[in-house]
Amino acid sequence: MDYLVTFALLYVAIGAALFAHPASPALPDDFHWRNQIDVFRLTLPEVIAWPLALYRFGLTCLGR
Numbered sequence: 001m002d003y004l005v006t007f008a009l010l011y012v013a014i015g016a017a018l019f020a021h022p023a024s025p026a027l028p029d030d031f032h033w034r035n036q037i038d039v040f041r042l043t044l045p046e047v048i049a050w051p052l053a054l055y056r057f058g059l060t061c062l063g064r
Contacts, residue, residue: 015047016040018054 021039029035046053 012047015050018050019043019046 021043040047
């Protein structure tokens with residue numbers, strides 16, 4: 001059970017690191033903790049589906 005919880009937390013952490021960023025152009029208040037909740041909600045689908053996004057990016061880079 002510990003491994004499953006650890007894997008789930010790592011999965012979300014990697015997705016958040018890759019995809020949970022405010023939209024451009026960034027504003028000074030984007031990095032306030034209250035605004036980060038909105039950013040997390042807006043980017044949640046990308047955070048959950050990050051392996052699919054990396055797979056599609058890899059196919060694009062390989063020209064397929």
